[in-house]
Amino acid sequence: MTLDRPLQSFPGIGPAKAKALQKLGLTAAGDLLGYYPRAYEDRTQIYPITSAPTEEAGCVCALVAETPRVSRVRAGLTLTKCRIVDGSGAAEVTFFNQDYVRRALVVGESYIFYGRMELLGRKRQLTNPVFEREDRARFTGRIMPVYPLTAGVSNNLLASLALQSVEGCADQVPDELPPAVREKHQLCTAEFACRNVHFPADQEALAVARRRLVFEELFTLSCGMAFLRRRRTDAQGRAFPKRRLDEFLALLPFPPTGAQRRAMEEISADLAQPRPMNRLIQGDVGSGKTAVAAFAAWLAHAGGFQSALMAPTEILARQHYETLTKLLAPAGVRVGLLTGGMRAAEKKAAQAALAAGEYDLMVGTHALLSEGAVYQNLGLVITDEQHRFGVGQRSALASKAEVPPHVLVMSATPIPRTLALLIYGDLDVTVIDELPPGRTAVETFLVGEDKRARMYNFVRKQVSEGRQVYMICPAVEEGAQDGEGEPPGLLPNPAAELKAVTAYAKELSEAVFPDLRVAFVHGKLKPKDKSLVMSAFAHGEIDILVSTTVVEVGVDVPNANLMVIENAERFGLSQLHQLRGRVGRGKWQSYCVLVSANRSPETRERLKYFTQTTDGFKIAEKDLELRGPGDFFGQRQHGLPTLRAADLAGDTRVLKEAQEAANELLETDPELDWPGHRPLMGKVRRLFAEEGDIFN
Numbered sequence: 123m124t125l126d127r128p129l130q131s132f133p134g135i136g137p138a139k140a141k142a143l144q145k146l147g148l149t150a151a152g153d154l155l156g157y158y159p160r161a162y163e164d165r166t167q168i169y170p171i172t173s174a175p176t177e178e179a180g181c182v183c184a185l186v187a188e189t190p191r192v193s194r195v196r197a198g199l200t201l202t203k204c205r206i207v208d209g210s211g212a213a214e215v216t217f218f219n220q221d222y223v224r225r226a227l228v229v230g231e232s233y234i235f236y237g238r239m240e241l242l243g244r245k246r247q248l249t250n251p252v253f254e255r256e257d258r259a260r261f262t263g264r265i266m267p268v269y270p271l272t273a274g275v276s277n278n279l280l281a282s283l284a285l286q287s288v289e290g291c292a293d294q295v296p297d298e299l300p301p302a303v304r305e306k307h308q309l310c311t312a313e314f315a316c317r318n319v320h321f322p323a324d325q326e327a328l329a330v331a332r333r334r335l336v337f338e339e340l341f342t343l344s345c346g347m348a349f350l351r352r353r354r355t356d357a358q359g360r361a362f363p364k365r366r367l368d369e370f371l372a373l374l375p376f377p378p379t380g381a382q383r384r385a386m387e388e389i390s391a392d393l394a395q396p397r398p399m400n401r402l403i404q405g406d407v408g409s410g411k412t413a414v415a416a417f418a419a420w421l422a423h424a425g426g427f428q429s430a431l432m433a434p435t436e437i438l439a440r441q442h443y444e445t446l447t448k449l450l451a452p453a454g455v456r457v458g459l460l461t462g463g464m465r466a467a468e469k470k471a472a473q474a475a476l477a478a479g480e481y482d483l484m485v486g487t488h489a490l491l492s493e494g495a496v497y498q499n500l501g502l503v504i505t506d507e508q509h510r511f512g513v514g515q516r517s518a519l520a521s522k523a524e525v526p527p528h529v530l531v532m533s534a535t536p537i538p539r540t541l542a543l544l545i546y547g548d549l550d551v552t553v554i555d556e557l558p559p560g561r562t563a564v565e566t567f568l569v570g571e572d573k574r575a576r577m578y579n580f581v582r583k584q585v586s587e588g589r590q591v592y593m594i595c596p597a598v599e600e601g602a603q604d605g606e607g608e609p610p611g612l613l614p615n616p617a618a619e620l621k622a623v624t625a626y627a628k629e630l631s632e633a634v635f636p637d638l639r640v641a642f643v644h645g646k647l648k649p650k651d652k653s654l655v656m657s658a659f660a661h662g663e664i665d666i667l668v669s670t671t672v673v674e675v676g677v678d679v680p681n682a683n684l685m686v687i688e689n690a691e692r693f694g695l696s697q698l699h700q701l702r703g704r705v706g707r708g709k710w711q712s713y714c715v716l717v718s719a720n721r722s723p724e725t726r727e728r729l730k731y732f733t734q735t736t737d738g739f740k741i742a743e744k745d746l747e748l749r750g751p752g753d754f755f756g757q758r759q760h761g762l763p764t765l766r767a768a769d770l771a772g773d774t775r776v777l778k779e780a781q782e783a784a785n786e787l788l789e790t791d792p793e794l795d796w797p798g799h800r801p802l803m804g805k806v807r808r809l810f811a812e813e814g815d816i817f818n
C-alpha cells in the first residue's frame with residue numbers, strides 16, 4: 123500500500139462513505155495517518171468476569187456458553203441474549219436491536235467483550251458490548267483511538283481504516299524534521315509517532331509519539347512565523363519625521379490619560395526609526411485605544427504617508443471611521459471608508475479615490491485587502507482585533523505597501539506571553555493600564571426571572587432620564603442554536619428558553635415599552651441595515667437596542683448607561699466583560715444587569731464573580747480557569763493556522779522549546795533552502811496553506 127491509495131479502494135468503502143470521509147478531509151491512506159485521535163480508550167486490561175469494573179468499561183475474555191436467543195419485545199425492539207463464561211464465573215450479554223449477533227457469536231468460541239459490567243442483584247450483565255473473536259482481536263486488548271467524527275462515519279470505520287493504513291504504509295511517512303533537530307530534542311521517528319498516535323503500544327509510547335507530533339507542529343508553526351517576521355523586521359522601512367505631541371493633543375476633546383500619553387510617546391519613538399515598528403497596544407475595554415491609533419495615523423500623515431486601519435466588523439469599521447474623521451479632519455487628514463457591506467457603486471468610488479491618493483487614512487474591514495484596494499505610499503498598518511485576523515490577512519495588508527510598513531495592533535484581550543510572541547512575533551507591548559478619569563465602575567447585578575418587572579422599570583427609569591439601553595440576547599431567532607460570536611465550547615442548554623433577538627424586540631416594543639423607541643440589530647442583518655440602526659442608536663434616536671453579541675467589540679455610545687444581558691449563563695466571562703465594556707463610557711453611573719434563571723451552583727458562582735470584578739485581566743484568568751484553555755483559544759480566536767496535534771494553551775512548554783529550536787535553525791539557514799531543510803519548508807507551506815500564499 124502507498125500513502126496515496128484512495129480510501130475508496132479500501133474494502134467496504136462505497137461512494138457514499140467516501141463522500142462522508144471527504145468531509146473530514148480524508149481521501150487517501152496518507153490523510154488518515156495525519157488524522158489524529160482526539161482521545162483514547164484504554165482497552166488493554168482484560169479482567170476476569172467476576173472482577174470486571176462496574177464503574178467504567180473494561181474487557182473480559184470469555185466463552186459463549188449458549189446459542190444467542192432473539193426475542194421481540196415490541197414492534198421495533200428486539201433483544202438478543204446469551205450467557206458467557208470464563209474461569210471466574212458467568213455473565214449475561216444483552217444486545218438491543220442487533221439481531222446479527224445471533225450468528226456472530228458462536229457457541230464454544232472465545233471472544234473479548236468490551237463494555238461496562240452491571241451488577242443486577244447477584245447477576246452480572248453486559249449491555250451492547252463491543253466484541254471480537256479472541257484470535258482475531260483488533261480493537262480490544264489494546265489502547266483504542268477515538269477519532270473526531272462526522273455524520274455517516276463511525277469510530278469503528280475510522281479505526282479500521284487507520285489500522286489498515288498504519289499496517290500498510292506507516293513506514294512510508296516522510297520524516298520532515300531535520301535529523302539534527304530530532305536528535306537534539308530526543309524525538310522519536312515519524313514512523314514510530316504515526317504508529318503509536320493511532321494504536322499506541324502503551325501509554326508511554328503514546329506520550330513519546332504525541333510529544334514528537336506536538337513538537338513538530340509547533341516547530342513548523344514557529345518556523346513559519348519567524349520566517350514572516352524576519353522578512354519584515356530585517357527589511358528597511360521608512361522613518362517618519364518627529365512631531366510635537368502637543369500639536370496632536372490639541373485635536374483631542376479630552377486630556378490624555380498618563381497611559382495614553384506613554385503609548386503615544388513610545389509609538390512616536392518607534393516611527394522615527396527606519397526599522398518597521400511592530401507594536402501591540404493592549405488595553406482593557408474603554409481604555410481609549412482609539413485615540414492612540416489616531417495619533418499614529420496623524421504622525422504618518424504628517425510625514426507624508428498613508429495609513430490603513432482594519433477592524434473585525436462592519437459596525438466597528440464605521441464607528442472608527444466616524445470617530446477618526448471627527449478627530450483628524452481638522453488636522454487635514456482625509457479619512458476614507460471601505461467595507462464589504464458597501465453598495466457596489468460606493469465601493470468603487472472609495473477604491474478609485476484611494477488609488478488616486480485622495481485619502482490619508484483608510485478605515486475598513488477585510489475589504490481593505492481586496493484586489494481593488496490600491497494604496498499610495500502606505501506607511502502604517504493598524505489592526506484593531508480580538509485576535510480575529512489570520513496571519514495571512516495581517517501580512518496581506520502589510521504587503522500592500524511598497525516598503526514594509528509600521529505595524530500597530532490593538533487588542534483588549536489579555537493573552538499569555540508565549541502565545542503573544544508566537545502570534546505577533548517579537549513585538550513590543552504597550553499596556554494601557556489606566557481608564558479615562560471620571561469613570562465609575564459599572565454596577566453589576568445578577569437577577570432571576572422573579573425580578574423581571576423590576577428590571578423593566580429600571581430600564582424605563584434610565585430612558586426617562588435621557589439615557590439609552592442595550593438589551594443583549596444569545597440567539598437571533600427563536601430556537602436558533604447560535605447567535606454570532608457564540609462563546610466556543612459553551613453548549614446550548616436546550617432547556618433554557620433562549621431570548622431571541624427578533625421575538626424579544628417585538629415583545630418589548632409591543633407589550634412592555636410601546637411608548638419607547640425599540641430597535642434590534644444582529645449579525646444576520648444586511649450590513650447596510652445594521653449600520654443604519656447602529657448610527658441611529660449612536661445619534662440617540664433609539665432608546666432601547668436589542669442585540670446579539672455584535673455590539674461586543676468596541677462599540678462606543680457614551681450615552682448608553684445600562685446593559686441588560688438575557689440568558690447570561692450562556693456567555694463566557696471574557697465575553698461578558700467585552701459586552702459590559704459597552705457601558706460606563708460616559709459621565710453617568712452605569713449598570714449591567716445579568717438575567718439568568720439558571721440555578722446550577724457553578725453558573726451562579728461564575729456570574730457572581732463577574733458582578734464583583736471589573737478588572738479585565740482577572741476576568742480573563744478566571745475564564746481560563748473555569749472554561750479551560752481549549753475554549754479560550756478555540757475557534758481560531760488566535761488567528762493562527764489550525765493545529766492538529768498541539769494545544770496552544772496546554773502545550774506551552776513544548777511550544778517554548780519548539781520556538782527556540784526554530785530560531786536556532788533559522789539562524790543557520792535563514793531561507794530554509796538547504797536540501798535537508800526543504801521538506802520542512804514544504805511542511806511550513808502546507809501548514810499555512812489556508813492563509814493563502816504568504817511565503818512568496
Ligand SMILES: Nc1ncnc2c1ncn2[C@@H]1O[C@H](COP(=O)(O)OP(=O)(O)OP(=O)(O)O)[C@@H](O)[C@H]1O
Binds near residue numbers: 379410412413558703
Ligand atoms: N483621556 C480620555 N479622557 C476622557 N475620555 C476618553 C479619553 N480617552 C478616551 N476617551 C473616551 O473613552 C471612550 C472609550 O475609548 P475607546 O473607544 O478608544 O476605547 P477602546 O480602548 O477602544 O475600548 P474597546 O476595547 O472597548 O474598544 C470613548 O468614548 C473615548 O472618547
